[in-house]
Amino acid sequence: DTAVSQTPKYLVTQMGNDKSIKCEQNLGHDTMYWYKQDSKKFLKIMFSYNNKELIINETVPNRFSPKSPDKAHLNLHINSLELGDSAVYFCASSQDTVAGGRYNEQFFGPGTRLTVL
Amino acid sequence: AQKITQTQPGMFVQEKEAVTLDCTYDTSDPSYGLFWYKQPSSGEMIFLIYQGSYDQQNATEGRYSLNFQKARKSANLVISASQLGDSAMYFCAMRMDLKLVFGQGTRLTINP
Numbered sequence: 001d002t003a004v005s006q007t008p009k010y011l012v013t014q015m016g017n018d019k020s021i022k023c024e025q026n027l028g029h030d031t032m033y034w035y036k037q038d039s040k041k042f043l044k045i046m047f048s049y050n051n052k053e054l055i056i057n058e059t060v061p062n063r064f065s066p067k068s069p070d071k072a073h074l075n076l077h078i079n080s081l082e083l084g085d086s087a088v089y090f091c092a093s094s095q096d097t098v099a100g101g102r103y104n105e106q107f108f109g110p111g112t113r114l115t116v117l
Numbered sequence: 118a119q120k121i122t123q124t125q126p127g128m129f130v131q132e133k134e135a136v137t138l139d140c141t142y143d144t145s146d147p148s149y150g151l152f153w154y155k156q157p158s159s160g161e162m163i164f165l166i167y168q169g170s171y172d173q174q175n176a177t178e179g180r181y182s183l184n185f186q187k188a189r190k191s192a193n194l195v196i197s198a199s200q201l202g203d204s205a206m207y208f209c210a211m212r213m214d215l216k217l218v219f220g221q222g223t224r225l226t227i228n229p
Contacts, residue, residue, distance in 0.1 A: 031215060033216070033217075035217075040221075041156075041206055041221075041222050042219070042221060042222070043208065043210075043217075043219040043222075044219070045216045045217065045218075048215055048216060050215070055215060056214075056215060056216055058216075088160065090162060092162075094215075096215060104150060104212055105152065105164050105167060106152075106164075106217055107164070108154075108161065108162035110160065110161050111160050111161065111162075113160075
């Protein structure tokens with residue numbers, strides 16, 4: 001059983017298009033994240049939701065809009081795609097209990113490789 | 118602002134040797150967590166090991182151990198008896214608040 005799943009795995013599209021990436025976790029976690037990994041492999045957080053509420057928004061262009069219909073899903077919609085949006089996008093989730101520590105481990109999805117032509 | 122630095126862009130090691138991957142961090146918060154993740158060529162992110170800032174002992178998970186030197190703000194990953202399957206990118210990350218801040222990564226290549 002996949003813990004954190006993302007669809008699609010690959011996405012090739014033209015500049016200017018609008019696209020969505022879906023993420024689902026079946027771990028019962030409260031917090032979900034979107035990370036972007038650029039061509040140099042650098043990983044940076046974009047957004048985080050806790051129980052459907054946005055709690056982190058890291059200076060991401062407003063063309064990127066996350067949506068969390070419930071705490072098991074966090075989708076990423078991107079408007080007016082640009083060449084610089086080409087990257088691998090990772091969804092992740094964590095429990096984030098008061099206990100903290102190891103229990104805040106983030107479980108990552110397989111990634112979505114977005115290519116903008 | 119917190120920062121994570123991995124100074125080794127690439128490392129080459131002979132199979133069965135031990136390898137140390139460096140990680141230094143910078144934070145003024147006394148409470149933080151440090152993680153190491155492995156990213157093989159297939160692309161997924163695999164959790165390896167965790168060290169909390171208040172943990173008294175260095176973390177160990179099988180062949181992975183963390184050399185945590187709090188005063189030096191370093192959290193180096195040690196892989197004992199390296200295997201060909203250890204070839205991958207390795208990321209050090211620090212957790213503060215609810216987000217992970219990642220280092221630049223180290224590409225480890227194990228030679229037969």
